[in-house]
Amino acid sequence: MLPLVDEEDEVMDPATNLATDPADNPVAGDLVKRHALATRLWHWANAGALIVLLMSGLMIFNAHPRLYWGQYGANPDPAWLEIGARGERGFAKLGPYEITTTGVLGVWRDKDGAIQRRAFPHWATIPSRYSLADARLWHLAFAWLLALGLAAFMIVSLVNRHFQRDLTIGGSEIRPANLWHDIRQHARLRFPTGAAALRYNILQKLSYATVIFILLPLVILTGLTMSPAMTSGWSWLLDLFGGRQSARSLHFIATVGLVGFTIVHLVMVVLAGPINEVRSIISGWYRLPRERGPRS
C-alpha cells in the first residue's frame, strides 16, 4: 500500500474504505466525504480539551517544577528534570545538563512587566496569574472530556469500522522498504493525490495509532495514578507505572509527545493544503488533490 499507487490498484484493494465500487470511483478533483461525524466531533472536542489540559497542566507543574522517578519525590530528593530560577537567571535542568532559559522559563516578565519566578510563563498557562487551585479546576474538569471523549470515540470507531478500515496496518506496509519510501515522500513534501489521498499512509497510521492507543491512554492513566483515592481502589496503577512520581514524570513525557504530534500534525495540514484539510475535518468534505508539478 504505497501512497502513490495507480488508481486501478486502489479499486481492487479490499482495505480501501471508499471507491470499492468502480462505478463511483472518485478521481482527483472530486469532492468526497472523508471524515465521519463522530470523527469530526471527537477531533474538535479533543483538540479543545488538549489545549485547556496543556495550559492548565503547565500551571500545575509550576506549583512544583521538578520531576522524579519512583514512589516518592520532593525537594530533598534528586529530580531528573527541573525548571527554576537562581537569582535573575532562569534555568532548565535535565539530568546533569543545564541551560539558561531566562525570559521564557524560570524567570520572565508578566503582562505588567513585573519579573516572575515560575517555571512556565503567563502566556502558556491557564490561568495566566499563578493559581494552582484554579488550574486544577480547569484541568480536572477537562480531563473528563478527554477521557470520556476518547472512550466514546473508540467505541464508535470500532462499531463504524473506522479503526479496522483506516488504522489497521498490513504486513506489507510495515516493511522497512515501504517505511523508508514513505519517509522520503514526506521529506520531499510529495503527498498522495487522487483517491490515494483518502487512505492513510503508514506514517499517518503509525502516528494516529500512537496518539489514540498509546499517548492518550498513557496521559489519562498516569493522571489517575497521581490520585491517592484512585490508587486506593486501583493499586495496580502504582505497579504499572512504578509509583506516583514516575506516573507524574510519564504524564509530562506523554504530554511532550502529544505536543510534538500536534506540531507535526499542524505543519502537515498547512503543507497539504490547509483550506481543504480543515474543511474536511469540519464538514467532512474533502477535494481529492490533483497531481502537482515539482515545487519551486
Added chain:
Amino acid sequence: MTKMLIGRRALLGGMTLGASGLLLPGCDRLNASPGVRSLLAGAEQLHYRSQRRVAGSNALAREYARSDMSPVFRVNGNASPVSPAYLDDARRNFIDWRLIVDGLVARPLALSLSDLGSLPQRAQITRHDCVEGWSAIGKWQGPQLGPILRAAGMSSRANFIVFHCADTSGGIPYYESIDLNDAFHPQTILALLMNDHRLSIPHGAPLRLRVERQLGYKHAKFVMRMEARERLEDLYLGKGGYWEDRADYAWYAGI
C-alpha cells in the same frame, strides 16, 4: 501555486495569532466568571462519586515497607503555630494539652496525650501526596478516629468531622473537614508518632490527622479540637477548610 500556499500560510498564521490574542485574556475572563467556575467545580462531585465507587468505602491506600520511606520528609505549610497558648503547651511537652471532641456528640471528651496513647494504635507507612505534586513516604502511628467518635456518642445527625487547628495563616485559623466515610476508614488515624518519634512541631505536634486517600492539605496539623457537624456552610466561609475557603481548593481532595 507557491504564492497561493504562502498566502494560506500567512492567513493561517494570522488566524492563530489572532485566536491566541483572543484566547488568552478570554481564558482569564472565563476563569473569573462565577458561572464557569461553578460548572468546572461540578467535576468535583463527579470525582467524589466515581472515586468512592472505584475505591469502595473501605479500600486501603497502599502501605509501604520501611525501605520505601523518604530519607527526608519535607515540612510543608505552617512550621509552627504562633499563639502563646500553643507555645506554652509545647514548652511543657503538651502535658496539659487536651484534644476536645465536641459538636454533635452525646459525651464531649477532653483527651490527653496519654489517653490517646493508651487507645489501640495503628501504625502505617503511607505516601503523603501534596496537591502541588510532590510525595513523601513516612510512618505514622496513633489511634483510629472511628472508635473515638463512637466513644463520644456521635449523633446520627452528624455528617462531617471538623478539625480545628492551632495554626493560622494571615490571622485566619487553619481547619479541615472530612465526611463520615473517611472518618471511619481504618487508615484514618490521629497520628501521635511519625517515623517512630513523637510528632515534631513542624510536622504538626502534638496531633496530626492522617486521611490517606486524600491530598496533603486535608491532613490537618496541630489538631486542637474535633467537632461533629451536620453541615459546613455555616462555618467560616462555608467551604469546609482553610484552603477551600481561601483559594477555592476542592473540598474533596481525592485527586
